Amino acid sequence: xxxxxxxxxxxxxxxxxxxxxxxxxxxxxxxxxxxxxxxxxxxxxxxxxxxxxxxxxxxxxxxxxxxxxxxxxxxxxxxxxxxxxxxxxxxxxxxxxxxxxxxxxxxxxxxxxxxxxxxxxxxxxxxxxxxxxxxxxxxxxxxxxxxxxxxxxxxxxxxxxxxxxxxxxxxxxxxxxxxxxxxxxxxxxxxxxxxxxxxxxxxxxxxxxxxxxxxxxxxxxxxxxxxxxxxxxxxxxxxxxxxxxxxxxxxxxxxxxxxxxxxxxxxxxxxxxxxxxxxxxxxxxxxxxxxxxxxxxxxxxxxxxxxxxxxxxxxxxxxxxxxxxxxxxxxxxxxxxxxxxxxxxxxxxxx
Amino acid sequence: xxxxxxxxxxxxxxxxxxxxxxxxxxxxxxxxxxxxxxxxxxxxxxxxxxxxxxxxxxxxxxxxxxxxxxxxxxxxxxxxxxxxxxxxxxxxxxxxxxxxxxxxxxxxxxxxxxxxxxxxxxxxxxxxxxxxxxxxxxxxxxxxxxxxxxxxxxxxxxxxxxxxxxxxxxxxxxxxxxxxxxxxxxxxxxxxxxxxxxxxxxxxxxxxxxxxxxxxxxxxxxxxxxxxxxxxxxxxxxxxxxxxxxxxxxxxxxxxxxxxxxxxxxxxxxxxxxxxxxxxxxxxxxxxxxxxxxxxxxxxxxxxxxxxx
Numbered sequence: 001x002x003x004x005x006x007x008x009x010x011x012x013x014x015x016x017x018x019x020x021x022x023x024x025x026x027x028x029x030x031x032x033x034x035x036x037x038x039x040x041x042x043x044x045x046x047x048x049x050x051x052x053x054x055x056x057x058x059x060x061x062x063x064x065x066x067x068x069x070x071x072x073x074x075x076x077x078x079x080x081x082x083x084x085x086x087x088x089x090x091x092x093x094x095x096x097x098x099x100x101x102x103x104x105x106x107x108x109x110x111x112x113x114x115x116x117x118x119x120x121x122x123x124x125x126x127x128x129x130x131x132x133x134x135x136x137x138x139x140x141x142x143x144x145x146x147x148x149x150x151x152x153x154x155x156x157x158x159x160x161x162x163x164x165x166x167x168x169x170x171x172x173x174x175x176x177x178x179x180x181x182x183x184x185x186x187x188x189x190x191x192x193x194x195x196x197x198x199x200x201x202x203x204x205x206x207x208x209x210x211x212x213x214x215x216x217x218x219x220x221x222x223x224x225x226x227x228x229x230x231x232x233x234x235x236x237x238x239x240x241x242x243x244x245x246x247x248x249x250x251x252x253x254x255x256x257x258x259x260x261x262x263x264x265x266x267x268x269x270x271x272x273x274x275x276x277x278x279x280x281x282x283x284x285x286x287x288x289x290x291x292x293x294x295x296x297x298x299x300x301x302x303x304x305x306x307x308x309x310x311x312x313x314x315x316x317x318x319x320x321x322x323x324x325x326x327x328x329x330x331x332x333x334x335x336x337x338x339x340x341x342x343x344x345x346x347x348x349x350x351x
Numbered sequence: 352x353x354x355x356x357x358x359x360x361x362x363x364x365x366x367x368x369x370x371x372x373x374x375x376x377x378x379x380x381x382x383x384x385x386x387x388x389x390x391x392x393x394x395x396x397x398x399x400x401x402x403x404x405x406x407x408x409x410x411x412x413x414x415x416x417x418x419x420x421x422x423x424x425x426x427x428x429x430x431x432x433x434x435x436x437x438x439x440x441x442x443x444x445x446x447x448x449x450x451x452x453x454x455x456x457x458x459x460x461x462x463x464x465x466x467x468x469x470x471x472x473x474x475x476x477x478x479x480x481x482x483x484x485x486x487x488x489x490x491x492x493x494x495x496x497x498x499x500x501x502x503x504x505x506x507x508x509x510x511x512x513x514x515x516x517x518x519x520x521x522x523x524x525x526x527x528x529x530x531x532x533x534x535x536x537x538x539x540x541x542x543x544x545x546x547x548x549x550x551x552x553x554x555x556x557x558x559x560x561x562x563x564x565x566x567x568x569x570x571x572x573x574x575x576x577x578x579x580x581x582x583x584x585x586x587x588x589x590x591x592x593x594x595x596x597x598x599x600x601x602x603x604x605x606x607x608x609x610x611x612x613x614x615x616x617x618x619x620x621x622x623x624x625x626x627x628x629x630x631x632x633x634x635x636x637x638x639x640x641x642x643x644x645x646x647x648x649x650x651x652x653x654x655x656x657x658x659x660x
Contacts, residue, residue, distance in 0.1 A: 055560060057556060057559055057560060059551075082565075085562075086562045086563070086564055087562065088562070089559065089560055089561065089562040090560060090561040090562035090563075091562060094560060094561070095557075095560040097553060097556065097557060097560075099553060102552065102553040102554065103553040103554055103556070103557045104554055104557065105554040105557070105558065105572050105576070106554070106576065106650070106651070106652060107575045107576050107649065107650055107651060108571075108572070108575075116558075116561055116563060116571075117561045117562060120561075120562055120563070121562060152651040152652070154651065154652045165557070168557065168561060169560075171561075
């Protein structure tokens with residue numbers, strides 16, 4: 001598989017009155033054709049900013065790419081002009097946003113909002129675009145497409161709106177689909193439907209997906225690979241199996257430990273203590289150290305490098321250093337790891 | 352939609368009836384009589400005139416008489432102004448005011464929206480600051496100052512347009528500009544603020560993510576969404592512009608309704624006061640209806656239905 005997207009040492013900052021907020025502090029990752037990469041992290045970890053930087057939709061003039069390269073099919077798009085980006089957006093890289101209630105234009109017919117990209121990027125006539133729009137609406141599971149395309153967003157329910165947003169994003173068969181917490185604003189049954197829809201479509205169109213979420217349950221469902229972000233950096237990256245069965249970073253343990261499960265007898269749900277650091281003055285050493293009960297002396301002084309765990313699995317924690325004490329994940333996390341493993345066995349058994 | 356309009360017209364008639372009644376009695380409460388300025392009249396002549404115009408009748412009887420006439424479409428005869436029927440006065444005096452007000456409204460709104468858009472697009476640039484300064488000056492400096500300046504430079508110094516009076520189309524230009532400055536400044540301020548807010552909204556990001564060009568963002572996605580508050584303020588402004596503005600009509604010697612209205616109040620010309628007030632009310636109510644219909648056209652979430660509640 002060839003690399004579709006390669007991000008190298010990307011740094012994104014925001015100018016504010018009190019100084020420079022370093023939202024993304026040097027991240028590297030790549031995305032292959034047809035794969036789903038999940039970027040996981042809590043609010044403010046820089047995961048949304050990363051995708052906004054890829055499409056160059058950072059809020060101007062405060063947000064800017066400080067350094068780094070974003071190679072799309074080998075071309076560095078950080079150097080692209082606004083015009084070049086307009087051609088790229090919607091055609092090669094498109095985005096599904098978080099809140100379907102606000103991400104559709106309230107005064108434009110849904111059909112027109114979907115057709116807009118088709119007319120612009122694929123030079124379709126109005127009639128052709130209409131045909132294709134009906135097709136897309138049917139593809140994303142909106143019944144009575146011919147009637148629906150003449151309706152306005154307020155005549156759609158939340159789940160239907162998100163389907164329409166997905167249809168907009170898919171209109172031109174993008175090579176990369178960025179899904180920025182596409183299910184966060186939806187209720188649970190609708191969440192499952194939208195996830196299912198995105199998986200089906202990926203199979204059909206062979207798009208790569210970057211899936212932004214803070215919900216590991218969703219990740220387990222959709223992702224081939226997972227990148228865990230904390231304080232503007234990727235702290236652990238690996239295949240979904242690596243992250244769920246063999247997590248190495250204490251922050252990943254924290255995320256897994258704080259996932260609610262149905263079958264556990266735990267009285268209390270685990271929570272990561274404290275709050276993320278102030279990105280105006282990022283701390284020295286490991287940003288997670290103050291919240292990490294396994295923190296070592298060195299964590300407060302030096303930032304850990306990426307340690308290689310396996311061919312696919314990397315984590316940035318001093319615990320992986322050869323001189324570090326051997327520490328096993330906390331028991332509640334181990335139980336969850338086993339849980340995932342047995343869930344997977346079950347699935348394989350059925351298949 | 353039709354049902355909605357019919358219902359609105361029904362309420363309009365009731366509103367007009369109430370306005371007519373209230374105005375009638377308030378007017379009668381004003382001290383003095385229509386004849387107080389006519390010193391040459393003897394006591395008996397005075398009696399004859401009062402009797403002729405029905406002013407000796409008890410006020411309730413006068414009210415009933417007036418309202419009966421009104422229902423038949425008869426607005427009465429002016430006490431002054433050569434005993435012309437009020438209807439004729441309105442027909443003669445209304446057009447200049449409507450022409451000036453209408454032109455000022457259209458020109459002012461369009462220019463204002465353009466200024467506002469430029470300010471929003473070049474947010475915090477020098478074009479934005481220039482346009483904001485113009486908007487503040489336009490709302491705070493009274494129109495007669497502009498009127499004087501326009502007359503002096505465009506008419507007197509450079510001779511481009513007639514200084515004053517009414518007749519050809521050229522006569523309408525200067526008063527229109529003077530009148531248009533306030534609506535222009537208001538429209539510019541509202542458009543700028545609203546457009547900036549719209550440009551920060553999620554659906555604009557969605558549109559950008561689709562690859563829509565900047566002009567598409569502004570005109571196809573932004574403009575319609577930012578017009579709603581503007582419609583709200585421009586409605587009442589339209590009425591005040593079209594019902595004539597005394598100051599501008601005086602300065603440019605335009606035979607409009609504004610000047611007529613004020614002098615009819617000075618001499619207590621009851622039928623003219625009533626007729627003009629009712630005409631203004633009709634205009635206002637109709638414009639309110641137009642605004643509500645415009646809302647529905649601009650924003651599909653505001654739907655007009657007959658049974659609405």
